[in-house]
Amino acid sequence: xxxxxxxxxxxxxxxxxxxxxxxxxxxxxxxxxxxxxxxxxxxxxxxxxxxxxxxxxxxxxxxxxxxxxxxxxxxxxxxxxxxxxxxxxxxxxxxxxxxxxxxxxxxxxxxxxxxxxxxxxxxxxxxxxxxxxxxxxxxxxxxxxxxxxxxxxxxxxxxx
Numbered sequence: 001x002x003x004x005x006x007x008x009x010x011x012x013x014x015x016x017x018x019x020x021x022x023x024x025x026x027x028x029x030x031x032x033x034x035x036x037x038x039x040x041x042x043x044x045x046x047x048x049x050x051x052x053x054x055x056x057x058x059x060x061x062x063x064x065x066x067x068x069x070x071x072x073x074x075x076x077x078x079x080x081x082x083x084x085x086x087x088x089x090x091x092x093x094x095x096x097x098x099x100x101x102x103x104x105x106x107x108x109x110x111x112x113x114x115x116x117x118x119x120x121x122x123x124x125x126x127x128x129x130x131x132x133x134x135x136x137x138x139x140x141x142x143x144x145x146x147x148x149x150x151x152x153x154x155x156x157x158x159x160x
Contacts, residue, residue, distance in 0.1 A: 012088040013055035014042035016131060017067050017095055023112035027062050030108045033148040038118060039125040042088060055091045063110040064101035067093035073131060078154040130156050
């Protein structure tokens with residue numbers, strides 16, 4: 001996939017789907033800072049689509065699951081190397097149709113895992129831990145998702 005010039009203000013969308021058994025739909029990407037980490041399916045918003053449509057599309061592309069938006073969970077906003085504004089809206093999704101598969105070259109693995117499995121796994125990303133554990137309405141920028149990303153500021157705002 002060719003890297004697009006996104007300028008210095010980025011908008012991404014993520015979709016957290018929790019099935020009827022309480023298992024979380026998570027993926028391990030093959031590249032980037034989340035390589036090998038359980039994370040919420042996510043990607044950039046494309047031209048001509050809304051942020052919620054992007055979340056639904058990304059979940060389908062990465063996992064084969066068709067979903068619909070139920071609510072906004074939160075917003076992740078950061079600044080990379082004091083230059084790039086990197087923003088993501090995280091949606092709660094419900095399953096409509098489809099079966100689990102790795103549908104694209106970006107994904108190493110897709111799975112439905114319990115909260116307990118995710119909490120115990122050292123390869124679970126910071127954002128997954130945040131949404132499992134947070135009871136705050138706002139988290140200051142005192143967290144670091146990993147030096148590999150190069151964030152100089154990083155915040156997650158919880159909308160639940």
